[in-house]
Amino acid sequence: MNANDRIILSLPARHLYLSMAGAAVAALIKQLGEADHVLYDIQIALQEICANVIDHAYENHPAGTLVIEIYIANSSLVIYVIDEGEAFEPQMIKEPILGELHEGGYGLFFAKSLMDEVHYERRDHQNHWTLRKSLSLSFESHRPFD
Amino acid sequence: MEIKSHFHGQVAIINLAGRFDAYSAPQVSDHLEKLLNQTPPQIVVNLEEVVFVDSTALATLVQAMKRCRQLEGDLRLAHLKQPVRMIFELTRLDRAFEIFPDETEAADAFQPAEA
Numbered sequence: 001m002n003a004n005d006r007i008i009l010s011l012p013a014r015h016l017y018l019s020m021a022g023a024a025v026a027a028l029i030k031q032l033g034e035a036d037h038v039l040y041d042i043q044i045a046l047q048e049i050c051a052n053v054i055d056h057a058y059e060n061h062p063a064g065t066l067v068i069e070i071y072i073a074n075s076s077l078v079i080y081v082i083d084e085g086e087a088f089e090p091q092m093i094k095e096p097i098l099g100e101l102h103e104g105g106y107g108l109f110f111a112k113s114l115m116d117e118v119h120y121e122r123r124d125h126q127n128h129w130t131l132r133k134s135l136s137l138s139f140e141s142h143r144p145f146d
Numbered sequence: 147m148e149i150k151s152h153f154h155g156q157v158a159i160i161n162l163a164g165r166f167d168a169y170s171a172p173q174v175s176d177h178l179e180k181l182l183n184q185t186p187p188q189i190v191v192n193l194e195e196v197v198f199v200d201s202t203a204l205a206t207l208v209q210a211m212k213r214c215r216q217l218e219g220d221l222r223l224a225h226l227k228q229p230v231r232m233i234f235e236l237t238r239l240d241r242a243f244e245i246f247p248d249e250t251e252a253a254d255a256f257q258p259a260e261a
Contacts, residue, residue, distance in 0.1 A: 043198065
């Protein structure tokens, strides 16, 4: 994959379409030769951020759109998730107490636990999530997309 | 997601296949809800064919398990493959649920004390 290659997906903000985003990322990661657990980590993190956008940012705007941008930089996979829904309020999120029987609140915890970086920013009336995961160096020698 | 269920004695066994996520969780929740009418509810969820779980799936199972225990039954899990098991370990819910290698062992474990 070239450094300048950028994959952009635009999806209706509905749970129905989240498996498509996961499948696209999985196909890319697999071709880069990454281990299955890396593929799974990234799929879960992306799923959780997108589901949060659908459930919270677009709670009152069901016709919203999710834009997902994927590229490789500095041996990492970088995923942007952008939406035009309500702003995320980090202070409203409580970390789950591990081992206790919570019926929710694990989404962001999974994303943070499984990725090397999860960053949120509100910009130009949009929510911008950045997810980053370090990849093994093996793909640099394969360069399957060159 | 494919949902099938059958009974092993008094124990309801649900076999799930495919993605268990925010999209399919309501279907599973509806199915579990119907089984909560048993007294006491004794349920085994076999996750052998599940390829993906997210936090909504986890919340669905936690909610059903709490309801079962309130009614003096239980919801137990069987056949977790590594990617699915990892989610339970990450949240330490592998200590809260009773998890068995297969559905028959999970169902039989209900019998002596609770049947």
